[in-house]
Amino acid sequence: MHVPDGFLDAPTSIATGAVAVVAVGVALRGARRELDDKTAPLAGLVAAFVFATQMLNFPVGAGTSGHLMGGALAAVLVGPWTGVLCVSVVLIVQSLLFADGGITALGTNILLMAVTTVLVGWLVSRVLIKVLPKRVGLVAPAAAIGAFLSVPAAASVFTALYAVGGTADISLTTLATAMLGWHTVIGLGEGAITFLAVGAILSVRPDLVYAARGVIAERDLVIKPKESVA
Amino acid sequence: MSVEKKRVPFRWVAVGIAVVALLLAGVVSYYASAHPDGLEYVAGKTGFLDSASEHGAADGPLADYDTSGVDNERLSGGLAGVIGTVVVLVVAGGLALLVRRRSTGSSDEA
Numbered sequence: 001m002h003v004p005d006g007f008l009d010a011p012t013s014i015a016t017g018a019v020a021v022v023a024v025g026v027a028l029r030g031a032r033r034e035l036d037d038k039t040a041p042l043a044g045l046v047a048a049f050v051f052a053t054q055m056l057n058f059p060v061g062a063g064t065s066g067h068l069m070g071g072a073l074a075a076v077l078v079g080p081w082t083g084v085l086c087v088s089v090v091l092i093v094q095s096l097l098f099a100d101g102g103i104t105a106l107g108t109n110i111l112l113m114a115v116t117t118v119l120v121g122w123l124v125s126r127v128l129i130k131v132l133p134k135r136v137g138l139v140a141p142a143a144a145i146g147a148f149l150s151v152p153a154a155a156s157v158f159t160a161l162y163a164v165g166g167t168a169d170i171s172l173t174t175l176a177t178a179m180l181g182w183h184t185v186i187g188l189g190e191g192a193i194t195f196l197a198v199g200a201i202l203s204v205r206p207d208l209v210y211a212a213r214g215v216i217a218e219r220d221l222v223i224k225p226k227e228s229v230a
Numbered sequence: 231m232s233v234e235k236k237r238v239p240f241r242w243v244a245v246g247i248a249v250v251a252l253l254l255a256g257v258v259s260y261y262a263s264a265h266p267d268g269l270e271y272v273a274g275k276t277g278f279l280d281s282a283s284e285h286g287a288a289d290g291p292l293a294d295y296d297t298s299g300v301d302n303e304r305l306s307g308g309l310a311g312v313i314g315t316v317v318v319l320v321v322a323g324g325l326a327l328l329v330r331r332r333s334t335g336s337s338d339e340a
Contacts, residue, residue, distance in 0.1 A: 001267065001268060001269045002267075002269070003269065004282035004283070004285065005282065005283045005284075005285060005286070006281045006282045006283035007273070007278065007281055007282060028329055031326070031329050032329055032330065032331055033331070035326050035329055035330035035331065036330055036331060037330065037332075038240060039326075039330070040323065040326035040327045040329075040330040041244060041323055041326070041327070042244070043322060043323065043326035044318075044319045044320070044322045044323020044324070044326055044327075045244055045247040045248060045251070045319065045323070046247070046322075047318050047319065047321075047322030047323070048247075048248065048251045048315045048316075048318045048319035048322070049247055049250065049251045049254075050318075051251070051255065051314055051315055051318040052250075052251040052252070052254040052255035052259075052311065052314075052315050053251075053254060055254070055255055055259040055262060055295065055311055055314075056254060056258060056259060056262045057262045057263040057264070057265065057267060058262070058263055059263040059265060060268070063265050063266070063271065064265055064266065064267070064268060064271040065262075065263035065264075065265040065266065065267050065268075066267055066268050067262075067267060082326065085322065085325060085326070085329075086322050089318055089321050089322040089325065090318055090322075093314060093317055093318050093321065094314075095287070096287055096290075097287070097290060097292050097313075097314060097317065098287075098290075098292050098293060098294065098295055098310065098314060099285040099286075099287045099288045099290060099293040099294055100294070100295070102282075102283075102285060102286075103285070103286045103287065155268070155269075158269065166278065167278070167281045168277065168278035168280075168281045170276050170277055170278050171276070174276055175272065175276050178272040178275060178276060179268070179269070179272050182268040182271065182272060183268050186267075186268050201243070204238045204242075204243060204246075205237065205238055205240070205243050208240070208243065
């Protein structure tokens with residue numbers, strides 16, 4: 001969903017740029033609470049993984065493809081604030097080094113793929129993890145559902161931005177329908193990749209998964225008294 | 231905490247993620263779909279793809295995930311992917327290390 005230069009007019013691009021600067025600034029402060037000596041290198045690795053996976057466009061039919069955005073994945077693995085930073089770094093490197101995503105559209109792309117997908121992916125998976133039984137096995141499915149929903153959410157935000165500052169005179173209803181439709185399908189891929197990646201880390205080191213911390217702590221509390229009885 | 235049987239060392243997990251990322255970007259990316267992504271496709275169908283302007287960094291040595299000067303398509307894309315993965319790892323990891331809360335005192339891990 002990398003927006004190129006020229007899709008949105010200058011005022012809208014400046015506005016999204018300002019929102020992105022504020023968001024990254026707030027994330028830098030928030031990430032301090034999530035990052036320590038061990039999770040900091042993990043954040044770098046998660047960002048690298050998101051970059052690599054974003055290169056893997058998967059076909060979604062009728063000559064279209066989609067790729068991971070990674071906001072939900074990063075948020076679940078290393079925390080939401082750090083997740084915003086991880087995806088933002090990916091987007092900045094992609095734009096400056098690989099000419100992928102316009103330079104004047106950097107704010108727009110950060111707003112869509114770093115902020116929106118982290119926000120939706122994190123909130124949905126967090127609510128699910130809270131509501132569902134506290135089992136480690138349910139963390140990956142919760143993350144997958146958050147990831148799935150984060151993609152049509154980003155598509156909706158793009159449509160809203162286009163309604164405000166799109167440079168071409170097109171039917172907004174057509175745009176909204178097409179964007180939501182295709183990105184719901186792409187979201188299935190986002191959910192699947194997120195499920196596999198979160199599941200893989202959970203299977204070896206569940207304690208490294210940020211969103212699973214509460215689940216593991218509560219599970220320990222259940223296990224210990226049983227052991228003291230036996 | 232002590233309930234775990236035997237923990238996989240963090241170092242192995244880190245190496246594992248790095249290797250998978252490098253393989254995906256360096257090798258598997260060659261087989262990725264070349265079709266336009268969702269936004270590009272919708273832009274084409276809806277009729278605003280033409281409004282995209284030339285990218286400011288379009289002449290860069292790694293533009294469009296191709297390494298300039300490398301003719302072999304597989305190598306050119308793979309190399310660009312590997313370089314990008316390493317750059318992102320260093321920048322994001324470095325940023326995270328700067329932002330992190332330091333362990334008080336000089337409690338070195340290794």
